[in-house]
Amino acid sequence: MAFLRRRRLFASFPVAALMSATAWAQPLKVRFGTASEGGGFVVYGGAFVDAIKLVDPGLGIAQVTTRGSTENVPLLEAGKIDVGLVLGDVAHELFAGIGQPPTKLKVVSVMYSAPGMFAVRTDTRYRSITDLKGQRIVWNGRGSGLAIQGRYVMDGLGLDAEKDFVPIYVEHLSQGPTMVLDGDAAALWGAGYRWPGFVTIASNPRRARFVVPTSEEIDRIIAKHGFMRRLTVQAGLYPGQPDPISTIGSWSFVLARADLPEAIGYRLAAALYRAGSTTLSSKQLSESTPGNTLAALPAPGTLHPGVERFYKETGFIKPPK
Numbered sequence: 001m002a003f004l005r006r007r008r009l010f011a012s013f014p015v016a017a018l019m020s021a022t023a024w025a026q027p028l029k030v031r032f033g034t035a036s037e038g039g040g041f042v043v044y045g046g047a048f049v050d051a052i053k054l055v056d057p058g059l060g061i062a063q064v065t066t067r068g069s070t071e072n073v074p075l076l077e078a079g080k081i082d083v084g085l086v087l088g089d090v091a092h093e094l095f096a097g098i099g100q101p102p103t104k105l106k107v108v109s110v111m112y113s114a115p116g117m118f119a120v121r122t123d124t125r126y127r128s129i130t131d132l133k134g135q136r137i138v139w140n141g142r143g144s145g146l147a148i149q150g151r152y153v154m155d156g157l158g159l160d161a162e163k164d165f166v167p168i169y170v171e172h173l174s175q176g177p178t179m180v181l182d183g184d185a186a187a188l189w190g191a192g193y194r195w196p197g198f199v200t201i202a203s204n205p206r207r208a209r210f211v212v213p214t215s216e217e218i219d220r221i222i223a224k225h226g227f228m229r230r231l232t233v234q235a236g237l238y239p240g241q242p243d244p245i246s247t248i249g250s251w252s253f254v255l256a257r258a259d260l261p262e263a264i265g266y267r268l269a270a271a272l273y274r275a276g277s278t279t280l281s282s283k284q285l286s287e288s289t290p291g292n293t294l295a296a297l298p299a300p301g302t303l304h305p306g307v308e309r310f311y312k313e314t315g316f317i318k319p320p321k
Helices: 002-011 021-025 042-055 071-076 088-096 145-156 175-181 196-203 213-223 262-276 290-296 305-313
Strands: 028-033 059-064 084-085 106-121 136-140 164-168 188-191 208-210 229-235 246-255
Touching: 028 042, 028 071, 028 262, 042 059, 042 084, 042 106, 042 262, 059 262, 071 084, 071 088, 071 145, 071 246, 084 088, 088 145, 088 246, 106 145, 106 175, 106 196, 106 229, 106 262, 106 290, 106 305, 136 145, 136 175, 145 188, 145 213, 145 246, 175 188, 175 196, 188 196, 196 208, 213 229, 213 246, 246 262, 246 290, 262 305, 290 305
Parallel strands: 028 059, 028 084, 136 164, 136 188
Antiparallel strands: 084 246, 106 188, 106 208, 106 246, 229 246
16 A cells, blocks of 8 residues: 555656656665654654655665764764754854854755753743753753754853853753753753653653743844744643743754765655655654745755755746746
8 A cells, every 4th residue: 555655646746856767766775864862853863764765765764873963964074974964053053164164065954943942840930041040951962952052042142051050961861851850950951842851841740831032032142143043832732831932943954965966865855845745744844845945044055956956846946037
């Protein structure tokens, strides 16, 4: 039945968007860098791999467990993995050339927007970022994308994550929620929708209260760091969260090594789009669309050539008039 569904799915696409049968049948291997257990990258990575395998079984993806964004980037640049997941704040530094020349890595797709928040226990007094000053804060791994995002948000408010708080860095993402629940830390910084660390705290009988910048504080952060975006966490996403939460965050990306063959980029884009356009889609992949990808590109020329060709053939990129 899965084979028949794929046949019908392929037949529904414009001829211009299809590669030859020989090209689609060619088996290719793709090394895919994700992250360690306990974060949203693992959940997304699993959904991504499942969708690609179902739609294009010849595109063999082998997951490579890493420490996340800050390990995936050097692995990509060294050619030790083919594609990898990278948090938006890390991607911003790469493409902007902060601390090093601008990267030559290429964008395959956006993953999802990552709204950043603090989670505290509801039986504590903390209700604002000001309340958290001087407190023990879990920023996750020292070099993690989550910690980098937290530093950007604090910097936008004129705060220093290292000096204005008591920073805690953990080896494993699963340690942060436990420290908050046990009272060893006041708050945990995290990002994403249904982020596992937040789910753990919110599912505990003590529940979670989410601390975010005010509307005026969000404006200040965006004025200083223009790549960040105002984002909303819809109501009911976490246990005990009856109202939507307005906060700030960025888009995370699936990036490819600079010399990833055009054919692989094309097939990844085609398979991801086909999966997202049918009942094969999942909530994890719902934001990984061509429209979102084009809108979130860090800079001109950063889209992978194979992905760009697919977008042109399917009309997402219009020819110049």
